[in-house]
Each structure stands twice: as C-alpha cells, then as structure tokens.
Amino acid sequence: MVPTLIKDLLSSKPESQKVTVCGWIRSVRDSKNLVFIQVNDGSCFANIQLTFDRNSPSPNANVNNIEEELKKLNTGASVRAEGLLISSPASGQAVEVTLESLKTLGTCNPEEYPLQKNKMSMEYLRTNAHLRARTNTFGAVYRVRNQMAFAVHSFFQERGFQYINAPEITCSDCEGAGEMFQVTTLSMEKIAELGVKAGAGGMKIEDAHKIVDYSKDFFGKKASLTVSGQLEAETMATALSRVYTFGPTFRAENSNTPRHLAEFWMIEPEMAFFDLDDDMDIQEDFVKYLLNWALTKCRSDLEFFDKRIQPGLIESLEKVAKAKFVRISYTDAIAKLEEAEKNGAKFEFKPYWGCDIATEHERYLTEKIFGCPVMVFNYPKEIKSFYMKQNDDGKTVKAVDVLVPGIGELIGGSEREENYEKLLKACEERKMDMSNYQWYLDLRRFGTVPHSGFGLGFERLIRYITGMENIRDVIPYPRAPKLADF
Amino acid sequence: MVPTLIKDLLSSKPESQKVTVCGWIRSVRDSKNLVFIQVNDGSCFANIQLTFDRNSPSPNANVNNIEEELKKLNTGASVRAEGLLISSPASGQAVEVTLESLKTLGTCNPEEYPLQKNKMSMEYLRTNAHLRARTNTFGAVYRVRNQMAFAVHSFFQERGFQYINAPEITCSDCEGAGEMFQVTTLSMEKIAELGVKAGAGGMKIEDAHKIVDYSKDFFGKKASLTVSGQLEAETMATALSRVYTFGPTFRAENSNTPRHLAEFWMIEPEMAFFDLDDDMDIQEDFVKYLLNWALTKCRSDLEFFDKRIQPGLIESLEKVAKAKFVRISYTDAIAKLEEAEKNGAKFEFKPYWGCDIATEHERYLTEKIFGCPVMVFNYPKEIKSFYMKQNDDGKTVKAVDVLVPGIGELIGGSEREENYEKLLKACEERKMDMSNYQWYLDLRRFGTVPHSGFGLGFERLIRYITGMENIRDVIPYPRAPKLADF
Numbered sequence: 001m002v003p004t005l006i007k008d009l010l011s012s013k014p015e016s017q018k019v020t021v022c023g024w025i026r027s028v029r030d031s032k033n034l035v036f037i038q039v040n041d042g043s044c045f046a047n048i049q050l051t052f053d054r055n056s057p058s059p060n061a062n063v064n065n066i067e068e069e070l071k072k073l074n075t076g077a078s079v080r081a082e083g084l085l086i087s088s089p090a091s092g093q094a095v096e097v098t099l100e101s102l103k104t105l106g107t108c109n110p111e112e113y114p115l116q117k118n119k120m121s122m123e124y125l126r127t128n129a130h131l132r133a134r135t136n137t138f139g140a141v142y143r144v145r146n147q148m149a150f151a152v153h154s155f156f157q158e159r160g161f162q163y164i165n166a167p168e169i170t171c172s173d174c175e176g177a178g179e180m181f182q183v184t185t186l187s188m189e190k191i192a193e194l195g196v197k198a199g200a201g202g203m204k205i206e207d208a209h210k211i212v213d214y215s216k217d218f219f220g221k222k223a224s225l226t227v228s229g230q231l232e233a234e235t236m237a238t239a240l241s242r243v244y245t246f247g248p249t250f251r252a253e254n255s256n257t258p259r260h261l262a263e264f265w266m267i268e269p270e271m272a273f274f275d276l277d278d279d280m281d282i283q284e285d286f287v288k289y290l291l292n293w294a295l296t297k298c299r300s301d302l303e304f305f306d307k308r309i310q311p312g313l314i315e316s317l318e319k320v321a322k323a324k325f326v327r328i329s330y331t332d333a334i335a336k337l338e339e340a341e342k343n344g345a346k347f348e349f350k351p352y353w354g355c356d357i358a359t360e361h362e363r364y365l366t367e368k369i370f371g372c373p374v375m376v377f378n379y380p381k382e383i384k385s386f387y388m389k390q391n392d393d394g395k396t397v398k399a400v401d402v403l404v405p406g407i408g409e410l411i412g413g414s415e416r417e418e419n420y421e422k423l424l425k426a427c428e429e430r431k432m433d434m435s436n437y438q439w440y441l442d443l444r445r446f447g448t449v450p451h452s453g454f455g456l457g458f459e460r461l462i463r464y465i466t467g468m469e470n471i472r473d474v475i476p477y478p479r480a481p482k483l484a485d486f
Numbered sequence: 487m488v489p490t491l492i493k494d495l496l497s498s499k500p501e502s503q504k505v506t507v508c509g510w511i512r513s514v515r516d517s518k519n520l521v522f523i524q525v526n527d528g529s530c531f532a533n534i535q536l537t538f539d540r541n542s543p544s545p546n547a548n549v550n551n552i553e554e555e556l557k558k559l560n561t562g563a564s565v566r567a568e569g570l571l572i573s574s575p576a577s578g579q580a581v582e583v584t585l586e587s588l589k590t591l592g593t594c595n596p597e598e599y600p601l602q603k604n605k606m607s608m609e610y611l612r613t614n615a616h617l618r619a620r621t622n623t624f625g626a627v628y629r630v631r632n633q634m635a636f637a638v639h640s641f642f643q644e645r646g647f648q649y650i651n652a653p654e655i656t657c658s659d660c661e662g663a664g665e666m667f668q669v670t671t672l673s674m675e676k677i678a679e680l681g682v683k684a685g686a687g688g689m690k691i692e693d694a695h696k697i698v699d700y701s702k703d704f705f706g707k708k709a710s711l712t713v714s715g716q717l718e719a720e721t722m723a724t725a726l727s728r729v730y731t732f733g734p735t736f737r738a739e740n741s742n743t744p745r746h747l748a749e750f751w752m753i754e755p756e757m758a759f760f761d762l763d764d765d766m767d768i769q770e771d772f773v774k775y776l777l778n779w780a781l782t783k784c785r786s787d788l789e790f791f792d793k794r795i796q797p798g799l800i801e802s803l804e805k806v807a808k809a810k811f812v813r814i815s816y817t818d819a820i821a822k823l824e825e826a827e828k829n830g831a832k833f834e835f836k837p838y839w840g841c842d843i844a845t846e847h848e849r850y851l852t853e854k855i856f857g858c859p860v861m862v863f864n865y866p867k868e869i870k871s872f873y874m875k876q877n878d879d880g881k882t883v884k885a886v887d888v889l890v891p892g893i894g895e896l897i898g899g900s901e902r903e904e905n906y907e908k909l910l911k912a913c914e915e916r917k918m919d920m921s922n923y924q925w926y927l928d929l930r931r932f933g934t935v936p937h938s939g940f941g942l943g944f945e946r947l948i949r950y951i952t953g954m955e956n957i958r959d960v961i962p963y964p965r966a967p968k969l970a971d972f
Contacts, residue, residue: 001764002757002759002760002767003759005727005728007646008646021679022727022758022759022935023727024725024933025791025933036708041726041727041758041864042725042726043646043726043727043728044646060496063811076932076933077933078933078935080759102723105933105934105935105936106904106930106932106933106934107933108931108932108933108934109931109932112932113932114928114932115932117838125597129721130721130926130928130929131721131725131932133721133722133725133726134724134725138725139725139726142648142722142726143648143726145649145651146648146649146650146651149649150639150643150649153635153636153639155536157636160491160493160494160529162528162628162629162632163631163632163635163636164631164632164962165627165631165734165751165961165962166962166963167749167962167963167965167970167972168654168711168734168736168749169667169736169748169749169965169970170970170971170972171971172972175827179671181655181669181670181704182669182670182671182674183666183667183668183669183670183711184570184668184670184674185665185667185668185738188668188670188672188674188677188698189694189695189698191674191677191678191681192678192680192681192695192696192697193681193691193694193695193696194678194681194692194696195677195678195679195681195682195685195694195697196678196681196682196684196685196689196690196691196693196697197685197688197691198498198681198685199681199682199683199684199685199686199687200685200686200688200844201685202686203682204682204686205679205682207682207684208675208678208679208681208682209675209678209679210678211681211682212674212675212678218738218740218748218967218968219665219965219968219969220967220968220970221970224668225654225759230823231971232616232963233964235615235616235617235619235962235972236619236628236962238529238620239510239617239619239624240527240528240619240622240625240628240629241491241509241527241528241529242491242529242898247733247734248651248654248733248734250654250655252671252704254704262655262704263653263654263655265651271488272508273488273489273508273566274488278487278488283487290657296874318783365823380676380935386832389496397618401685418592431724432526439971439972440616442600442617443616444592444600445595445598446562446592446594446595446598446600446601446617447510447562447563447564447591447592447593447594448564448591448592449508449564449591449592450591461881470839475651476650476651476652476653476718476721476722477652477881479653479655479705481704481705481706482704482705482706482711483705484653484655484656484705484706484707485657485925486651486656486718486721486925
C-alpha cells in the first residue's frame with residue numbers, strides 16, 4: 001500500500017490516528033528512555049519525528065521489534081514505520097509519531113555511505129550526484145526546480161499559450177548562437193580505418209574529407225544538437241498565435257565556469273501580434289509570477305537558502321516581485337554607464353556605444369544605478385541576431401534584455417523582423433547560407449505578422465531563486481567540459 | 487496592444503462591444519452585398535466570422551478602407567480587424583464580428599502558397615511542416631499535444647511528484663534499451679586526415695582505432711544521447727520519493743515505420759515504496775486521467791478527429807476512460823492466446839510461453855479477448871530488463887505492460903530489483919560492464935527501498951488520442967532515418 005507523503009502527514013490534524021511513515025533516516029537520538037528518529041522522504045524540507053518512550057511505549061507498540069530494528073538504524077537507512085500521529089509536545093514541529101512498529105527496509109553502512117561526513121563541499125557532493133538529492137541543500141534545490149517548472153507551464157497555460165516541442169536534433173543552427181555538438185551514427189573508428197587504408201593506397205591529404213560520407217549518416221546529412229528552438233517556435237506561433245518551448249538545448253563551448261552548462265533547459269515563448277512593448281510587459285509579468293510562486297509555494301526551502309546559502313535572498317526576491325521594472329534604451333544605458341565611469345566606477349571593460357553590455361555593466365545598472373530590475377532595449381544591430389526587427393534609425397534593433405540584481409541578464413528577447421526583404425538583407429549581410437533557412441523566410445512570405453519572443457535559461461532562473469553559486473548544482477546531472485558522469 | 491484570442495472572443499457575451507481580431511484568413515466569401523471572412527488564430531478549432539454588409543455597413547465602418555483591403559485578402563493572409571461583437575444570425579456560430587476596419591498585415595500569394603490545394607496528403611504536409619500547423623488537422627493535433635502535456639504535469643503535481651530532468655547526454659546506456667546516437671565535438675574530417683597521414687606513414691589497419699582519441703572529445707570520453715532517463719530517475723526517487731521525467735529520448739534504430747521516431751518525448755515516473763500493484767493502480771489512474779482531460783478540454787478538436795480521421799474515436803476513448811482495466815499474468819495471457827489460436831485465430835507469430843508478446847498479440851488481447859485495456863504482468867525474465875524485480879519463482883519478473891485497443895502497448899513498467907545481490911547477479915548474467923553502473927548499484931547499498939516506475943511514449947499517447955495514423959504527424963518536426971528537415 002502506498003504510504004502518505006511526509007509533507008501530507010505534517011499538515012494532517014493529529015488525532016492519534018494510525019499512520020505509516022516511509023523514508024530515510026536523517027538522525028537517531030537514543031537517550032536512556034527516549035528515542036527520537038528523524039525521517040525524511042524528500043516531499044518537503046522538514047523531517048517527521050518518530051518517538052519511542054521506553055518508559056511508556058504506545059499501548060500497541062511491538063517493543064521487541066522496535067528494539068531489534070533500532071540496532072540496524074543509521075543515517076541513510078530506509079524504514080517503514082507505523083504509529084500514531086499526535087501533536088508534538090516539543091517545539092519545532094506540530095506533530096510527531098509515537099512508534100508502534102518499525103521495519104528497516106535497507107540498512108546503510110556508515111563506514112561506506114558517502115554522505116556520512118558532517119561538512120561536505122559542493123564539489124564533493126557533485127561527485128556523488130546520484131546521492132546528493134538526499135541532503136537538505138539538494139532536496140531543496142530539486143523541489144524549487146520542480147515548482148518553477150510547473151509555474152512556467154501554469155503561467156503560459158493561463159494565458160492561452162500552446163506548449164510545443166522544438167526538435168533537439170537539427171541541421172540548421174539558429175545562426176551560430178553557439179558551438180554545436182555533432183550527432184552521428186557514423187563510426188569514427190571506421191573512418192580512421194578507411195583513412196589508414198586510403199593513405200596506404202596513396203590518397204592525398206586534401207582528399208581525406210571524402211572519406212566522411214554523410215549520406216550514410218543516420219539523417220543523410222550532418223546533424224547537430226540544437227542551440228535554440230526559437231526559429232521552429234516562430235513557425236508554430238505564426239499558426240497558433242502564442243506558443244512556448246521548454247526543453248533541453250546544448251552548447252559545445254569550452255566554458256569551464258560556474259555559469260555555463262553544455263546541456264541546459266530553455267524556455268522560449270513566441271507570440272504573434274506582440275510588439276516589443278507587449279514583449280516587455282509579459283516578460284515583467286513572467287518574472288514576477290515565478291518569484292511570487294517560489295515565495296509562496298517553496299517557503300521552507302527558500303528559508304533554508306536564505307539562512308545557509310545566500311543571506312538576504314528572500315528579501316531581495318520579494319523586492320523584485322513587487323518592483324516596477326525600469327525600461328531604458330541601450331543608448332541611455334550606455335550614457336549612464338559612461339557617466340558612472342566618469343564618476344569613479346571601475347569596469348574591466350570600458351562601456352561605449354556599440355559595445356556588448358558585459359555582466360559587470362548589467363549588474364552595475366540593476367544593482368547600483370537603479371536598484372531594481374532593468375529592461376534594456378534597442379541594441380545596436382551589429383551585436384544582435386539577424387532575426388531581430390530593425391528600427392527605422394538604421395542602427396538599432398528591437399531587442400531587450402532583462403537584468404536582475406545578483407545575476408545580470410535573466411531574459412533575452414526581441415521583436416522579430418517580419419518583413420521579408422529586410423530579413424533577407426540581414427541574412428545576406430551576415431553571409432548566412434540561406435538554403436537552410438527557406439522555411440524560416442516562408443513565414444514572411446505567407447501571411448507574415450508582427451511577432452515577438454524571448455528566452456529564459458531555466459538553470460539560470462533556479463540559480464537566481466535558490467542563491468546557489470554554481471549552475472552545476474541546480475540540475476541533477478550537469479554536463480560540462482570533461483563532465484558527463486552518471 | 488495584445489489582441490484577445492479568438493477562443494476568448496467566441497466565448498464572450500456579444501454586446502456589440504468593440505473588439506480586435508488578429509489571425510489568418512481561412513476563407514473569404516464575397517457575394518454581391520455580403521462579405522464573410524473566416525479568421526483563425528490557432529487558439530481553438532473554430533474560426534471567427536467577420537461580416538461586411540455593403541447595403542447596411544456598421545455605422546462606424548470605414549467602407550473605403552474595407553473595400554481596399556478586401557482586394558488583398560486570400561487564404562493564408564494575416565489581418566488585424568476591428569468591429570463589433572454581435573450574436574450571429576447564422577447557424578453554426580454563436581457570435582460574429584461586423585467589420586468596422588480591416589488591415590492586411592501580410593498578404594499570401596495563392597500562386598505560391600503551399601497550402602492552397604484542397605486535398606493535401608499527410609506526406610505533402612510533412613514536407614511543409616513549417617506551415618502545417620495552419621491546417622485544421624495539425625492545429626488540432628498540436629492543441630491536443632499541448633493539453634496532454636499539461637495534463638501529465640497536473641496529474642503528477644497533484645500527487646506530490648517532483649518533476650526532474652534526466653540528462654540527455656550520457657555515457658551509460660540503460661542496458662542497451664536501443665541503438666544510440668553518438669555526441670561529439672571531434673572532427674570526423676580531421677580523423678580521416680589523420681588516418682590518411684598515418685596510412686601513408688605505414689600504420690597498420692588494426693591500429694587505426696588509436697587515431698580516435700576520446701580524451702580530446704568534449705566530455706573526455708565517448709558520449710551518446712540517452713535512450714531513457716529511468717536509471718537517473720531512480721536516483722531521485724530514492725531521495726524525493728515520487729518523481730517523473732518528461733523529456734526527449736533518442737533511438738538510432740533504422741526503423742522507417744509509422745510507429746517509430748528517432749527523437750521522441752518520454753514520461754518516466756519513478757516511485758519509492760510502490761510495489762507492482764501500486765504501480766498498476768497509478769498507471770490505470772494515469773491513463774484515465776489523460777483521456778478524461780482530453781475528452782473534456784479538447785472536445786472540438788476530438789470531434790474533428792472523430793469525423794475526419796478515425797470514426798468512433800470519441801466513443802472508444804470514453805469507453806476506456808470508464809473501463810476497469812483487466813489484470814492478467816503473462817502466463818495466463820499466453821494461455822488465452824494459445825487457446826484462441828486453437829480456435830482459429832491467425833497470428834503471424836505463434837504465441838508460446840517465453841515469447842515476446844507482439845503487437846498482434848497485444849491487440850488481440852485488448853480488442854478481441856477482453857474488449858478493454860489489459861495489464862499483462864509477470865513476464866519471463868529473459869525477455870525483460872536487468873533492473874526488474876525478480877519473482878520468487880525464479881522465472882519471471884515484476885514487469886507490466888498496459889495494452890489498449892487500437893494501439894497495443896501504451897505503457898511499460900515494473901517494480902525494480904532493490905536487492906543488491908540479486909541486481910548484481912542479473913547484471914553479471916547479462917555480461918554488463920559494471921564500471922558504468924556503480925552509482926546505480928549504490929542505490930541498493932545505501933538505504934535501499936522497494937520502488938517501481940513506468941514509461942509512456944508521449945507521441946504514442948498523442949497518436950492514440952487523436953487517431954492520427956503516422957507518428958510523424960503528432961510531433962512538430964519528426965526525426966527518422968534520412969529525415970531531419972527544419
């Protein structure tokens with residue numbers, strides 16, 4: 001029979017009713033007459049306390065059984081316990097369970113259990129990623145991650161968006177948004193063999209590439225993992241009006257930093273009939289919705305992060321959830337940064353009109369200048385993508401980035417260029433191979449509409465909401481250079 | 487300003503209020519005095535009708551503007567229209583919009599528009615997958631897909647499950663659940679070159695594999711796309727109790743059939759403290775929940791499928807949603823099939839104890855013998871996976887498949903082997919390389935618990951609910967051998 005989750009037991013009215021508790025031991029405190037066992041099942045931050053009073057056990061308690069089982073219990077062992085749910089006389093918890101019977105499902109040898117140590121570094125836990133969900137920190141991270149994923153879906157479903165799945169394997173590349181992983185069923189060992197054979201037979205080096213025959217590859221051509229589902233999302237938005245993706249995307253960049261993953265989840269909404277202002281409105285609504293959801297539904301997990309990971313976290317999230325986001329043009333933002341520099345602000349990279357706004361600039365804008373989230377819009381076209389709608393000034397495009405304190409850029413979006421000729425010209429200027437993008441141009445040939453969209457990296461969001469420092473610690477199994485364990 | 491979605495307009499009370507309609511023209515009927523324009527925005531199956539009465543236009547109608555714009559309109563063109571929402575005098579719709587002004591946002595040249603033809607085959611539409619969401623059929627498919635995705639999340643969230651993301655890129659292989667795609671940043675052209683060079687220098691063929699140096703690959707070893715997130719989900723379930731994945735998985739099998747995709751979305755729940763009976767209970771609940779959701783929230787889309795794609799669809803889904811699923815052991819199921827064969831049933835593959843139950847057998851069981859969904863459990867261990875819990879008979883494992891009429895297997899699941907020694911032995915019998923699975927065995931060394939899970943292919947579900955014949959038509963951009971367009 002399926003046991004009740006501990007989060008549901010903890011919110012039940014204690015009426016001495018019989019309950020079953022299943023979970024993993026967090027601690028056992030066995031003093032002379034009283035035994036306290038903390039059990040956690042990951043359904044919430046809190047443990048439930050099992051109590052066994054040797055002087056006055058529960059009338060139905062199987063005392064011999066309990067004493068036998070107690071000998072097997074260590075941190076990490078799993079149990080099925082039965083007892084009565086009563087209101088707890090001790091502070092710190094509303095209810096507890098007086099033990100009637102106890103069964104050790106799985107023991108946990110303290111000599112071997114990797115989570116025995118008192119102080120475990122994040123690095124150490126990463127090497128035990130298959131077990132780290134059993135710790136306070138990672139249980140909380142994964143519960144927040146779960147709540148945020150459902151918040152994302154709820155936000156868009158409430159607003160008439162259709163969830164769509166962009167392909168993971170692709171032969172186009174979203175204009176080199178990043179380095180790509182190749183996906184293949186060709187055998188590299190076989191290619192090496194064919195090379196050695198051909199070399200022995202006198203093949204010239206410059207002909208070696210002929211050995212690689214993509215017509216024999218699974219898809220009949222060279223294929224890669226997607227860096228973004230945006231272009232495909234646009235095809236769906238220009239039929240279903242409002243759509244969003246939420247799926248994995250990939251970057252093969254050799255970035256060994258606490259802010260980069262090779263595999264990460266992206267949320268990419270795309271909205272027909274939305275201009276840049278509409279886009280900014282919904283981005284602001286979205287961020288606030290997510291923060292309010294976290295503040296309401298993940299309260300005890302956030303309290304843990306606030307206490308142990310990033311002091312002040314809750315207050316800072318609450319502030320952003322209530323703030324009116326500042327909207328400022330790139331041109332004005334650069335002027336503010338130049339002025340700040342004149343007045344003594346120190347930047348690694350000098351800000352000037354035309355520069356990419358670096359993380360240090362983003363954070364200076366949102367943390368120092370405005371003290372609240374900032375939406376910077378109308379960027380120079382040279383530093384942005386081909387698909388962004390061109391402004392009449394001939395210099396800027398209708399792009400927007402949302403900057404938040406502590407993180408910098410959280411969201412990047414734009415109105416898309418819906419004019420066929422202008423889009424074609426932007427592609428040509430960038431010397432793109434248009435044969436891969438005819439389908440994308442078709443959207444501008446047949447019933448084109450103004451439309452906008454944006455992208456939010458899910459792990460960046462989780463990092464922001466939990467205050468966790470390293471992005472590798474907000475996804476169960478991080479992938480990064482030289483890292484693909486489990 | 488963001489327009490109201492047509493689905494919301496259609497359910498608004500008509501009070502001659504001014505409304506804005508944005509969408510794509512489905513048809514224009516221009517008789518002498520009356521013009522009817524059908525506009526669709528993909529938010530629902532139905533169009534909204536714009537009307538323009540030349541004899542008595544709306545008092546505020548910009549007649550010249552409307553006449554000018556009408557000349558530009560063809561099927562596929564996009565418009566922004568304004569007018570008054572009134573109750574419709576015609577049958578077939580509750581409300582319509584009397585035009586006051588009209589703006590063509592994007593024209594659509596009927597000579598070039600690929601969706602002009604009256605009868606378009608599914609194959610033809612597949613070659614225009616970037617536009618097919620604009621048709622009745624595919625709009626309906628994608629809306630059902632969206633609803634089903636949200637139903638999946640809602641079902642599990644309501645039951646205290648945590649959504650988790652298993653990795654897409656992996657170095658383990660879930661015991662060869664299928665052929666895998668390799669993921670790499672090594673250049674095959676470079677390997678060919680090195681081969682040619684080495685061959686010219688006299689390298690022996692049997693040494694050619696040395697040219698392929700995975701230590702230089704992105705992850706420092708050979709990596710692939712996952713075929714299943716189950717093993718990783720188990721690591722999370724043995725910490726968070728109830729979890730589910732919902733993400734892409736991949737099979738590099740050369741199966742060019744209407745039932746296989748190389749990239750598809752899988753739902754893989756995993757539950758600690760659930761035995762096989764609990765597993766079957768929740769599978770049955772899950773299927774019924776999904777069907778009821780579809781029958782309630784996708785009614786007009788399902789009515790279309792019932793009428794045009796698979797007559798009888800709604801009745802058959804309703805029947806399953808109300809049925810008590812039959813539970814029968816593999817041994818009894820085989821006996822039933824053998825008996826049926828004796829009585830004249832024709833099978834391509836003869837059923838016998840020990841055989842894999844083929845789709846023809848599955849469908850015979852669910853369609854002919856029982857006339858309702860069937861859960862077949864306790865399969866011979868030889869035809870199932872290493873991780874399934876072994877029964878005491880020494881011959882069978884606690885696996886279960888859910889079979890539904892018209893499809894055959896919809897769900898496959900099992901209780902997992904939680905005993906360390908038994909699991910290790912099952913791995914050894916299969917001569918698996920255990921160095922990749924120590925982390926998985928660890929779950930049985932440290933606080934092991936009984937647990938169960940199952941897998942549901944999302945596209946198979948959508949095929950079942952829509953009645954669409956080819957699985958390539960229930961995902962926006964299907965991937966299959968030689969197929970990775972867009």
